[in-house]
Amino acid sequence: MQKLTTREDQIMQVIWQSEEGMFIRDILGHLPDPKPHYNTIATIVKILVKKAFLTSEKLGNSDRYRALVSLERYRKTDILDIKKKYFNNSLPKMMAHFAKEEQLSDAEIAELIRIIKSKKSG
Numbered sequence: 001m002q003k004l005t006t007r008e009d010q011i012m013q014v015i016w017q018s019e020e021g022m023f024i025r026d027i028l029g030h031l032p033d034p035k036p037h038y039n040t041i042a043t044i045v046k047i048l049v050k051k052a053f054l055t056s057e058k059l060g061n062s063d064r065y066r067a068l069v070s071l072e073r074y075r076k077t078d079i080l081d082i083k084k085k086y087f088n089n090s091l092p093k094m095m096a097h098f099a100k101e102e103q104l105s106d107a108e109i110a111e112l113i114r115i116i117k118s119k120k121s122g
Helices: 006-016 024-030 038-050 071-086 091-102 106-121
Strands: 054-059 062-067
Touching: 006 024, 006 038, 006 062, 006 071, 024 038, 024 062, 038 054, 038 062, 071 091, 091 106
Parallel strands: none
Antiparallel strands: 054 062
């Protein structure tokens, strides 16, 4: 799966929040200020269609866009790539990095341990 650019990711984050799809003007309305130009968003959305992240449906004179790639699928691929690229494909090394960098509280560590143990027995 191809990686998203920063702006593509920003647009996908908006679209992933909508089950019924979005028009360019809807996407633009959900982006933070300073907002890019409408034509910039339209161009990026067309690239996302070409990359097969989005599909479009013609409604009148406008296209409505929906995600073809779910957030969960992209996140899984992205995390696997990060693990491979930066942590020698080691989940313990990756988790240790985030535990240290995020300065997890005792409660957060206990929650992670509970999740890991529940996956181990399930």
